[in-house]
Amino acid sequence: xxxxxxxxxxxxxxxxxxxxxxxxxxxxxxxxxxxxxxxxxxxxxxxxxxxxxxxxxxxxxxxxxxxxxxxxxxxxxxxxxxxxxxxxxxxxxxxxxxxxxxxxxxxxxxxxxx
Amino acid sequence: xxxxxxxxxxxxxxxxxxxxxxxxxxxxxxxxxxxxxxxxxxxxxxxxxxxxxxxxxxxxxxxxxxxxxxxxxxxxxxxxxxxxxxxxxxxxxxxxxxxxxxxxxxxx
Numbered sequence: 001x002x003x004x005x006x007x008x009x010x011x012x013x014x015x016x017x018x019x020x021x022x023x024x025x026x027x028x029x030x031x032x033x034x035x036x037x038x039x040x041x042x043x044x045x046x047x048x049x050x051x052x053x054x055x056x057x058x059x060x061x062x063x064x065x066x067x068x069x070x071x072x073x074x075x076x077x078x079x080x081x082x083x084x085x086x087x088x089x090x091x092x093x094x095x096x097x098x099x100x101x102x103x104x105x106x107x108x109x110x111x112x113x114x
Numbered sequence: 115x116x117x118x119x120x121x122x123x124x125x126x127x128x129x130x131x132x133x134x135x136x137x138x139x140x141x142x143x144x145x146x147x148x149x150x151x152x153x154x155x156x157x158x159x160x161x162x163x164x165x166x167x168x169x170x171x172x173x174x175x176x177x178x179x180x181x182x183x184x185x186x187x188x189x190x191x192x193x194x195x196x197x198x199x200x201x202x203x204x205x206x207x208x209x210x211x212x213x214x215x216x217x218x219x220x221x222x
Contacts, residue, residue: 045209099205
């Protein structure tokens with residue numbers, strides 16, 4: 001089976017812009033989770049989607065949002081970008097149990113905000 | 115939420131050496147996972163090990179849930195083992211909670 005894919009792999013934006021990141025889970029997996037990784041805060045949970053519904057949400061401002069489509073692909077959006085949003089964004093898929101299942105991560109999208 | 119602590123934070127070894135990485139967690143867990151982050155940033159799942167012992171080649175892991183810790187053993191290290199090793203647990207509204215990681219460098 002193909003692994004988790006994320007696009008784009010690298011992105012450079014300026015403050016105030018918005019960005020959309022995409023994640024395609026492993027075929028058959030219905031749960032997609034998103035994480036932000038920064039040198040200062042480490043890996044932090046953003047949100048989890050299952051069957052097109054947000055099932056859990058981490059402690060991030062409303063500028064961070066996401067959605068999941070009927071084919072389980074997921075997108076996350078960050079509006080009004082701030083310098084502190086520069087990070088590696090990772091998505092993970094699992095069969096259905098979210099973080100209670102083995103998590104398979106994609107290669108990540110590295111976002112730089114100037 | 116659950117707290118996850120890893121030790122040591124940094125480890126430098128020669129090729130061929132063995133190592134033990136430790137993960138302590140603050141509450142009972144049932145989904146302890148170990149990951150290896152390669153230099154390109156991808157997290158590779160090594161073990162899903164809520165309790166007991168598992169082995170995969172040169173790697174093995176043991177979780178003692180009653181004492182709230184897990185150990186990752188790497189034997190006969192190779193340079194390709196370099197990277198950051200994370201343990202993680204928790205779930206639900208908090209998602210997975212990750213430790214700060216152990217940065218492992220294997221020198222040839």
